[in-house]
Amino acid sequence: MTTATASAVDSAAKTLPRGRPDRPATGVGRPGFAWAAPAAVFFGLFALVPLVLVLVLSFTRWNGLGSPQFAGLDNWRGLLDDPVLVKSLWLSLLLTVLGVVVQTPLSILLGVWAAGRQRNRAVLSAVYFVPLLLSITAVSVLWRAVLDPNFGVPSQAEWLFGDGNLFGTQTGALGVLVLVSTWQFTPLHTLIYQGAARSIPEVLYQAAQIDGAGRVRQFFHITLPQLRNTIVTSGILMVVGGLTTFDTILILTQGGPGTDTTNSAYYMYQKAFKSFDFGAASAIALLLVLVATLVSLVMVRLTGYDRMRSTMEGV
């Protein structure tokens, strides 16, 4: 699972530039760099070196055997002319936008509701949580079985599903992908909103009640504005998760029908481990990181999130 860039940056801001008022006159008793070194070396070797290597490999031709050959800009040029790549980028964005649009309102409503301290809500929240425990693999396999055209639920409800083969059309297949990721990840975002909603000061609601504001007005004038930062954090998580959707597609649609659900992450996998064109795959991977970073940065800028640290609540 990839994670919260924005909140990470926020936490970093809390940790690092504090001025360290507790610094003693001498450095006695403080851990040195040696304490961080093993983790840094390990992490560098298995996460940062590959990240640099992916840039290098994107300029090479490599089929997985032998050693990579320098190929200049060939991979990049090839990608510009590749209609499947362009389509896959659009599909990545489409899946991401659909995911955000469906999951955000749902998880805000569920999260705010679950933030109440009644007992039944705690019990229901515990049940809602279960999809998060399943691996993406297990979730995809489960839904594939549930939606199986011959033995699954669609065969029982023809009035709703028609001939029942949801995987046969682009609309159906995309719908399934959005449904499955909503099913699995809404609980996570509900949890995030639940934490944030709990930390909204109760006095705000008391004041609103004295002014005679109803429940709906309270929601739109207090709850939503107070959740603003959380919406950005959760949104960025959804965007990065959405752009990198992979396991679900591999198991549910294999990118089909045709290339109708081949998003960039899946296309990258195909290029590398089906066509053994590792150079082109590296270029796609890099493109994916760039797009994800760019979208996150734009979101942070547009929403003014980076200027709003002081009102950061809860999550």
Added chain:
Amino acid sequence: MRKRPNYLAGFGSLIWLFVVGLPLYVMLVATFQTRAEYARNGPLAFPDHFTLDNYVNDLNDGFGQYFLNTVVVTVCVVGIVLLLVPPLAYAIVRSDGKATGRVFRLFLLGLAIPSQAVIVPMFYLINEAGLYDNLLGVILPTAAFAMPVCALILTGVMRDITPELYEAMTVDGASPRRIFLRLVLPLSKSGLSTIVVFSSLQAWNGFLFPLVLTQSSENKVITMGLYDFQTEHGVDIPGLLAAVVLSMLPILLVYLFARRALVQGLMGVGGK
């Protein structure tokens, strides 16, 4: 504050319960009936005769081995994380050198790297290191990618230890090692259990690294077993769903006994 019950929201939450519950219900009832019965009665019917054959068959079909491999991977990943992350977090919170600050920034950068972005170079590196189709080749990258979030969670917890406690021990002439063992670790217990839960969840559910870095059946983990089962005999839905249940059983048990740590672990995913 007085509150009227909110019927609309209550109703909505029940609908969501249905959405969450239906697939889980289908999964459970399917696993307790034979293939023929499932095909005849459909996915929503309750089984006439309970049978555990699906589970037994799966276990005989290699899932026992996959299960064991997953346990090995998970234990090793948690071990590496527990060995490396607490000293790192301690250094980040307490060291006054600039270098540790930079290291922390690199780990934060790591939060944003999706594992797909590095899978090709990882394949290259693991091959070069001679670790292809070896559980160690899965363990190392999985541990590395679990580290940023764990570091973030643990620095959050260690930052909350009051400076006076550190000062008191320093004045007594305690070495950093002694402070770490006697003060920091005992006071970070909640954070430690959170990172254990989080990293084991990640290792247990990992898919991409095993998919790309292992091949032979003696090195398969349980998510790979599920994936293969689905591609090879996907029509045996009760058998397949029994495998899904097997794959989540340990986590479900942890959930029942350590719900709080698990919830905190996942809230950590969203950034504390």
